[in-house]
Amino acid sequence: MTQVNGAQVQRLQALYQMAVELSALRSLESVLDTALRHCLELTGSQFGFIGLTAVNGKALDVVAIQGFNPSSSFYHHNHLIPLRPNIFARSVLENRAVRSVDAVTEPNRVGQPPGHPPVGTFLGVPLRLQDEPIGMIGLANRPEPYEDDHEQLLLTYAAQVAIVIRNAQLYEQLQANNEALEQKVRRRTRQLEKAKETLAMKATQLQTLLSETVDVQERERQRIAQDMHDGTNQLLIGALLELKSAHKRLGNGDLALAENSLETVQNILHRVEAEIKNIIHDLRPPTLDALGLAPAVRRYAERFEQYTGIPCVVTVQGEPLRLPSRMEISIYRLMQEALQNASVHAQTGRTEVALVFEPDCLRLAVLDNGRGFDLTAVQRHNSGHLGLLGMQERAESLGGSLLIDTAPGQGTRVTLTVPTLENTEVKM
Ligand SMILES: Nc1ncnc2c1ncn2[C@@H]1O[C@H](COP(=O)(O)OP(=O)(O)O)[C@@H](O)[C@H]1O
Ligand SMILES: [Mg+2]
Numbered sequence: 001m002t003q004v005n006g007a008q009v010q011r012l013q014a015l016y017q018m019a020v021e022l023s024a025l026r027s028l029e030s031v032l033d034t035a036l037r038h039c040l041e042l043t044g045s046q047f048g049f050i051g052l053t054a055v056n057g058k059a060l061d062v063v064a065i066q067g068f069n070p071s072s073s074f075y076h077h078n079h080l081i082p083l084r085p086n087i088f089a090r091s092v093l094e095n096r097a098v099r100s101v102d103a104v105t106e107p108n109r110v111g112q113p114p115g116h117p118p119v120g121t122f123l124g125v126p127l128r129l130q131d132e133p134i135g136m137i138g139l140a141n142r143p144e145p146y147e148d149d150h151e152q153l154l155l156t157y158a159a160q161v162a163i164v165i166r167n168a169q170l171y172e173q174l175q176a177n178n179e180a181l182e183q184k185v186r187r188r189t190r191q192l193e194k195a196k197e198t199l200a201m202k203a204t205q206l207q208t209l210l211s212e213t214v215d216v217q218e219r220e221r222q223r224i225a226q227d228m229h230d231g232t233n234q235l236l237i238g239a240l241l242e243l244k245s246a247h248k249r250l251g252n253g254d255l256a257l258a259e260n261s262l263e264t265v266q267n268i269l270h271r272v273e274a275e276i277k278n279i280i281h282d283l284r285p286p287t288l289d290a291l292g293l294a295p296a297v298r299r300y301a302e303r304f305e306q307y308t309g310i311p312c313v314v315t316v317q318g319e320p321l322r323l324p325s326r327m328e329i330s331i332y333r334l335m336q337e338a339l340q341n342a343s344v345h346a347q348t349g350r351t352e353v354a355l356v357f358e359p360d361c362l363r364l365a366v367l368d369n370g371r372g373f374d375l376t377a378v379q380r381h382n383s384g385h386l387g388l389l390g391m392q393e394r395a396e397s398l399g400g401s402l403l404i405d406t407a408p409g410q411g412t413r414v415t416l417t418v419p420t421l422e423n424t425e426v427k428m
Contacts, residue, residue: 018157043142048067050062092126096126124139129162235272342370365416
């Protein structure tokens with residue numbers, strides 16, 4: 001059994017204290033600084049560095065320096081040292097301790113970069129993990145040459161340092177991974193919150209749209225009832241009275257006057273017929289079912305011109321197709337809504353409806369050269385205005401898309417594109 005003398009006990013105790021101090025550290029930077037300070041203390045060196053292998057083991061990255069305070073540009077240019085078999089790198093390449101009494105006179109010495117302090121005595125030891133070098137500790141300029149004891153002490157301590165460095169690296173890696181993960185989670189949470197808000201907004205809008213639709217239907221019924229009461233019904237009452245008087249006049253043998261009355265009745269019935277046609281047209285345009293979209297749109301444009309005084313040009317391109325009636329009426333209603341908006345809001349002098357039958361889709365464009373509007377602002381604050389939203393919903397329910405191209409002062413173009421391949425019924 002080897003005898004342990006007092007000085008060795010002291011050294012062992014110092015080494016133990018240092019190991020304890022070192023293993024309490026977390027960040028790589030503090031591990032490197034503390035380890036290097038300990039090494040200088042253990043060996044009475046003036047200068048030292050820790051290098052870790054880098055660039056696939058082809059270079060040494062000097063990650064800590066003490067006893068010399070390099071400028072940041074010096075450090076930047078010189079911290080990567082190629083691993084060549086010179087006195088400084090041999091401890092890594094040969095995986096052993098290397099000593100020199102005077103580095104300047106070493107056969108394989110390398111010149112030092114300008115600004116580097118001169119190196120005299122030198123001791124280098126590898127930092128090993130499972131016997132493989134991951135870097136080295138280099139110490140220099142101990143006033144006396146380095147002895148076996150220093151080498152042993154440093155090798156023992158370096159084994160501890162290597163483990164603590166690897167732990168700190170893993171810890172930092174873990175921190176970075178955690179941070180990246182947290183960022184991802186935060187980003188995803190924000191996206192989800194936004195999606196939730198959008199969905200909630202959409203649900204509210206749809207709810208409003210639904211109740212508005214019910215209201216509109218109710219109002220529409222009221223209007224039709226009113227129209228029939230004020231128009232058709234009054235006319236029919238007039239016709240009945242006129243018939244009564246014709247009857248009376250016939251009874252009196254007043255043939256000429258009776259004929260007058262009958263003529264009046266005939267005229268009234270013509271007007272009733274016209275009124276009823278109008279009402280039927282509003283309920284469901286008969287041209288649409290009988291002849292399809294293009295003629296129905298033309299017919300509506302004529303009526304639109306009559307009622308609003310705004311010219312409406314209709315163009316049809318491609319070969320008109322018949323679509324399921326549910327789709328045709330939906331497209332027709334969308335066109336009505338867009339033209340209605342043009343007449344109410346655009347202050348326009350001209351409108352146009354273009355129907356383009358492509359081989360696989362139908363495009364409907366409704367445009368005006370009026371005052372245009374700020375679409376984003378309208379969409380953001382569109383409570384109560386549900387025409388645009390309704391058009392959007394119609395487009396989606398048709399499996400198509402709606403594009404509203406507008407800006408203040410630039411007119412408005414509403415374009416609906418609906419895929420037709422699977423929906424084509426009969427070729428006209
Ligand atoms: N062709 C257009 N020209 C100018 N402004 C328009 C046009 N179409 C829509 N707008 C603007 O967009 C708003 C929303 O339209 P819409 O949803 O149809 O609701 P509403 O017609 O009931 O106001 C309108 O109030 C108007 O300011
Ligand atoms: Mg509208």
